[in-house]
Structures are given as structure tokens and as C-alpha cells.
Amino acid sequence: MSNFKAEIFQNQFLPQGSREVNAIMTISVEDGEGITATPSNNRVFGVICDTSGSMGGNKIHAVKYAMSKVVSLLPEDAYFFIVTGSSRANVVYPVSQATSLHKQQALAAIKNITANGGTLISTWLAQALAEFQKMPQAVRQALLLTDGQNDDSDSQKLDTVLQACEGVFQCDCRGVGTDWRVPQLQHIASKLLGTTDIIPDASMIEADFQAILAKAMSKDVSDVSLRLWTPQSAKVLFCKQVSPDIVDLTHRAKTIKPQVVDYPTGAWGKQESRDYHFCIEVNPGNVGDEMLAGRASLLYTINGVETKITDSRILATWTDDDVKSTKLDRTVAHYTGQAELAQSIQEGLEARARGDVEVATSLLGKAVKLAHESGNEGTTKLLKTVVDIQDAPEGTVRLKREVADVDAMALETRSTKTTRIPKS
């Protein structure tokens, strides 16, 4: 049983005439009395693997080994399938329950995988979609691995297929080596509510696959939506997930009825915790007026039946008391800083890539400062692979002359990871 808890952090007091309301909503799942998982509790895990020519050699060996490990680790009540692809997709093993017989058969099939051909990712996803559609009620999670770039000819098809896949299954994307493009995989993962990461070396594939499998198997409730009601004349400036990593959900809003939109958040598992940052523009009231600027709830739908999990209010009260209205809520300030941090890294890396040393130094320096202030050690460590830090609190840095591709790509992919607010 999953127990969802939601909490809002904000300073509800606004100065006269102010229109912008900011709030952070923290949602955590704990074990205990609470929402039941999807009735059937079925989980489907799909492995989607690149078998194009470039995967040949130790990469394909490593992948096959990792896949075998995943299959053997699957719990018996889970379902799985394996799809490989190059210019065409191939169903290595169709959707089946992870019984020992099926596992044996799958392992045998994996042994026959070879690498050759081009890279048309749309075909792989289309095939995976077909497999997932066989089990519409289950919690559907996939893992996609590639080592290179999608063929340009496939771009349009990929977008079409992604549209069809949206809302059907979630997919975590991994790029092994450094010949793939971060934005490409991020595009897929963002549409399919998944994460993107680099696997620097083929030998690390196995560990990564296991982690992804474990996460997938921990998912209890599927297709959870974050529903936001706002007053009539209000405008949602943005809605972003800010923890564990930054995902801009603003344009994923689906209008349910006037004033109500749903943001997809995918499946939730035990012990999960995510934070969301809402920024809503409202018509200001008079001093003393109180307003419900937004109502955020989490809900899931099974068989057309909606179940609300939590419900939180985002308030606004206009005041002429400066002391009240100028206080910044710590949590809002923290995440605003984290978002700025991620943006500085993105823009800094872009500047570096086009040779603009001055801008890159300034932006990455700002990133170092923000990471230091917020205690985001993970990001600081990544930044150190790209810059030499001279003064962290001041943000004084110097670009390293030689930066390994793998380090730059790691920073690029993981720049969206945030920390929670440090305990003061």
C-alpha cells in the first residue's frame, strides 16, 4: 500500500499589486495505509536495445550480458519483453510472464542477438508500443539503450511514434559511449516521462540496467496526474518538477475543463518523493484580500474511474506589511536557485561548444556558485570535470582546456539533477 503525502511551501503574502504566486509542492510516498496500487499489480518491463553495426564488439557482448542479468532478476509475477533494433525492429522475446520457462527461452533468444544495420529508433519504439498495448492495465516501463545518433531520415517518424507512445509507457533512455547526442535521447525521455543518462563504458551497462529494473519493479501506481485548478483569470506561467531532477511540465498540460489542467507524472513507487514548482499569474486583489490561486491534486485513473490521492491549496494574500511580503520562502528560493543552476550549465556548455570562452566561463562560474550555495555536491563534482574552480563561493572558474567528451556529456545529462534544500 502506498501512502501519498503532499505539502505546500510558499510565502502566501504578496505586496500590493503583485501578480505572481510561487509555490513548491512536495509529494512523498511512504509505506502504510493508503492508496492501493493498480488492481492487477501487473508490471511490464520492456528492454529496447540498439543492435546497429556500431554496437558490434564488446558493446554488444556487454549488452547481451546485461540483458540476461535483467531477465534472471525479474520477479516471477512481472511481465517482460525484449525488442532489438537497427534499421528494423526485432522482437527477440514477446510479452510474457517471467516464469522460469519463459526466462529460459528468453535467455536462449538473447544469445542469438548480433549487431548490424543502421539506426531508426522510430521502428524500435513502434514495436515496443505494440508489445505494451497487449497489457493495457499494467504499469508499463521500458529501457532504451543506444550508442549512436538516430538517422536524420527518421526524425519525423520518430515524432509521430513518440506521440503514439505518450501516456502508454514510460521509458528511461541510456547512451553508451560518447557517439550519441544528449538532446536526442532527452527528447525521447521527456516525452515518455523517463530519465536520460550516459553509460560511459560498456562494462557499466549491467549495473545501470539493474538499477533501472529495480526502479521499475518498485512502481506501484501508474498514470498519476498532477491536476491543477486555477481561478478564471489566472495564467499558469510554469509547472516544473524540481526534484529529483528538473522536468518542465508546462507544455504537457492537458486541459480537462475550463480552469483545470492535468500534468502527467507517470508511475510512482514506494519511498518516492518529488517536488513541483508552480508559478501562477493572477489578478491582484486589494490589500486584505485572500485568494485561492491554485489547487493542486494528485490523482490516477483506472478503467475510467478517477481516484484523488492528495489535495493542496496554493494561496495568495495581499498585504501592505513589507515584513510579511518580502520574506522569501526557503524552499521556493532553493528550487528557483536549482533551476537557475541547471540553466547556467546548459547555456554554459552551449557557449563552450561554440567556442565562446568568455560567456562559457561566466555561466559555468555562476553554476559553480549556485551549486556551492545550495550544497549540490553532485553537480559541483560534475562541474569540476569541465572547469577548474578557483573560488567556489564567488564563482570564479577557468575552463579546462582538455575536457573528455564523456565528462562534458555527463555534465550535460545530469545538470538537471537537483538537491533537496539543505537543513539550515
Add this chain to the structure above:
Amino acid sequence: MSEMHCFKCGFVVTESDRFCEECGTAIAKEAGCECGAGVKEIDGDGYCLNCGFRRELKQRDHFEVSLHLSLAGVSDRGLKHHRNEDYLALATVNDSQILVVCDGISSSTQPDVASQVAAISACEALTAAMQRGENPEFATKTAFTVAGKYVCNIPSTVSINNEPPSTTIVTAIVQDRTATIGWLGDSRAYWLADTGSRQLTTDDSWLTEVVAAGMTEEMAKLSPKCHSITRWLGADANDDAAPGMVNFTIPGSGYLLLCSDGLWNYAAEAEKLAKISPSGAEALIVCRQLVEFARNSGGHDNISVAVLSFAT
């Protein structure tokens, strides 16, 4: 109220109708919020589901006083005003009945405080006076002075744009079938009966004064000043604010009605008001019906009514 009627022609209308299908008159929707949203669209915490502002249904939005079967009053915020700036107070002392209705002047500051302070202090002063057995006319004049002082003492920031707290007031002391009525402003007293219904007070308004001076009512009503009040309780009122006074002998069965302009703006003639009132009913029922009539007619202003009923 399960069945709603068009106030103009009596045709049965439903809650979702915006216009009467029979005569085309607009039907007032129950607007709970300033933005136009209905009362049903305000959630349990008082937030409007349309505009988001907090509009708790405050006690003062609608309150009723019922001293006995023949003496009652109802005050209602109406449909358009964001708060109720009317107030009323009732009292019974031995065999004297006391009624007070006050209408805070919207253009002044804290009109809601002004009307409440005036109504309560006037009612208390009248009660004390009747307990001492004073002459009703004298008691009324004293009560107005007392109430005037209280209203003037309301703390407020005075500026060019802000008029100090001000309110109208109409009072009635009824003893031995004689009603002694005092007033300042345009809140009124009426006698309603099967025959012989009449308005007992004359408004202290610009309109009344220019018509008395010779202007036709049609001409006068064209002026934007026509609703201006010339006398009231408040710091900037004339010092010689002696109330208008009239004595009236109760002829038979009927209702003595005191009301704010939120009611009479929709039915100024005594006969019309008499027609709307149920006959031979409890005072509270009469009050509620009159308030509902005003709301159904549009409820543009706060509505307050106080009724003393006479069976014979």
C-alpha cells in the same frame, strides 16, 4: 424555496432561467461572489471556484431578528454588494415596540460600522427612554443625538477622497397604537394594509427637495444627483440634524414597515409593497418575502426590513 416566480408577472420560473419566459424581465441569479459566480460555487473554505477570492458567507450577509410573532426584521446583503452595510435593531419594552433600520452610506468610509453603531446605540437609547416612561418624541430626538455622537466617534482617516463614516436611520416607537417615527436620510417607514397603504416618511434627498421646490419628478430623476441624501448621521452632517418626525395612528390590521432603499427602489409605492406582502402573516414571514422580492428583482443593494404587524 422550491418554486420561484417572476416578481413582475408571477410566471413560474426555474433556477436556470435568466429571463422570465412570459414577460422577459431579467431574473436575478443568486450571486454569491462579486465576480458573478453563484453561491454554490463557493467552496467549504469560502473560496470562489470562479475567481478564487475568499468570499465567506459572513453572518452579516443575512441575518434575522424575531422578537415575537408580530415583531421581526431581516437584513440581507443582496446580490451585488460585496458586504452588508445595513443594520437593524428591535426591542420590546413593556408594551412599547421599538424598530430601527440604518443604511450605511457607501461613499463614506466604514459604512458597515456606521450603520451598526447607529442602530444599536439608537435602539438602546430608545429602550432606556421607554423604560423611564419618556415622551416618545423626546426619546426619539435624544436617541438620534446619542447615535449621532457614536457615529461621529468612529475612528477613521479623513482625507479629500474619504467621507467620514455616515449612515441613514429610521426609527419607530409604537405605543398604544401610536407610532412615533423619526428619520434622517432615505430609509423609509410605510403603513401597509388592504386599504389605505401609505408612505409615512419623506426622503431627505436631493430629489425630494427639488421636486418640493417645483421641479417635475421626471426631470429630477434624470439628474445623477437624484439619489443624493441631504441629511444623515455622520461627522460631516449638518449640526442641526434634528430628525424628520411624524406621528401615525394605527387604523386597523396591517403592517408597520421600516426599510432601507434596497427594498423600496424596487417598489416605491405603498400599495405595491402591500400587494407583495402576504396578508395576516407572521412578521418574520412578511420580512422574508419582502427581502426575497428585492433579491429576485435584482438585489442591487443591501436590503433591510423591519415589520410590526397588527392583527386588528
